[in-house]
Amino acid sequence: MGVQERRAREKKELRQEILDAARDLFVREGFENVSMRKIAEKIEYSPTTIYLYFRDKSDLLDCIIEETFARLVRKQTLLEQTVADPVERLEKGLRSYVEFGLKHPNHYKVTFMMPEPPVTDPELCPRSREMGQKAFANLRNMLAECVEKKLLEIDDLEATAQAAWAMVHGLTSLMIAKPHYKWAERNHLIDTLLGTLMRGLTAKSPVAV
């Protein structure tokens, strides 16, 4: 009897419907302007129904963010296979990180620009963080490969990876937070930052501090 299976399928469908509605509102209006009631109205269910499928609002949004960030990870993994030169790959990886953030500002905002809430339940950590971590792990691997192949000389791999991440995050988050600021032309600005960053990594002579 396929009854239970049909039920399970229907349940899954509604869950997906909620996700779709939430993502749509979320992308268009931004995290803090999307209420559970708005999502409920869009799918024509009562607000409390959502709680049958998601623990709470942040759980729901985490699920949305996860699937989007998985795309970034895939994109970067693809880069590993298509770009031979590790230095060029690193530069392209950093660039794709920025471009991804600018393409999905609301997702990026929630994942990297909001203070993480105090950990109440240590085991129920949001999934989206995992994907963010994975993206960073990719970046570090790219950097490590440059060092292995003697293309870069780096003292502290971990610290350098974190610094590089911070730099591309800085540009991404600032442009998201201040869209009305008189920025230099976008691609030129990205080039300038990546140029400085890559030169800073390749230059061997220490600078006076």
Next chain:
Amino acid sequence: MGVQERRAREKKELRQEILDAARDLFVREGFENVSMRKIAEKIEYSPTTIYLYFRDKSDLLDCIIEETFARLVRKQTLLEQTVADPVERLEKGLRSYVEFGLKHPNHYKVTFMMPEPPVTDPELCPRSREMGQKAFANLRNMLAECVEKKLLEIDDLEATAQAAWAMVHGLTSLMIAKPHYKWAERNHLIDTLLGTLMRGLTAKSPVAV
């Protein structure tokens, strides 16, 4: 008759009392966890009284942020007078920016990590932005002086200044947003980022892209 003056003084005092209470809560609990009612309770007035002294919540918080950011600007201005070498001054200025942000995470969060609200009243723009702009202007001036004195070669001053700003902002904001992340030791991390940044600015040879 000093009556009006006394009244004005009393009004000023209550205004200051509100600011003090709000700043205290704000620094300790963070922006989104401070409600007007909490502030009112702390000063033992009704919530609506606050609206006699401040347009709304964001106006109140802007006033607090402004006075804090003024300290950063003062600090950087002081640097201009005490550090002779422009390159060293630039590096110290960038460093003080990061340290300031980490010292006042809640202020920094509101000023640079939150999406700016849609401009409703174009003339009633928040004051705090002004101070943030001033801090950035300082940074650009430091950079410009390095170029003037032929200590740095830079193609596009504006884009480079924005990129440098983005880099230090990146580190500051990431460490604020993810305090529980397994960061490298704070000072070492700052050194690593500033080292890469300064090398990237001073290195003349272009890197392959």
Next chain:
DNA sequence: ACACCCATGTTAACGCTGTTAAGTTTATGA
């Protein structure tokens, strides 16, 4: 001296929020 007025502050309320407890409907398996 007395009435008025205005600054100051309060109470009550509106419409929103996330979330929970309790109640209702619906369909299924025995």
Next chain:
DNA sequence: TCATAAACTTAACAGCGTTAACATGGGTGT
């Protein structure tokens, strides 16, 4: 056919920012 469990809704709680309407007390003009 009937109890049961799953699915969903209604009503409510406690909080939020903000506004309108009301109270009060003291300085001012006549």
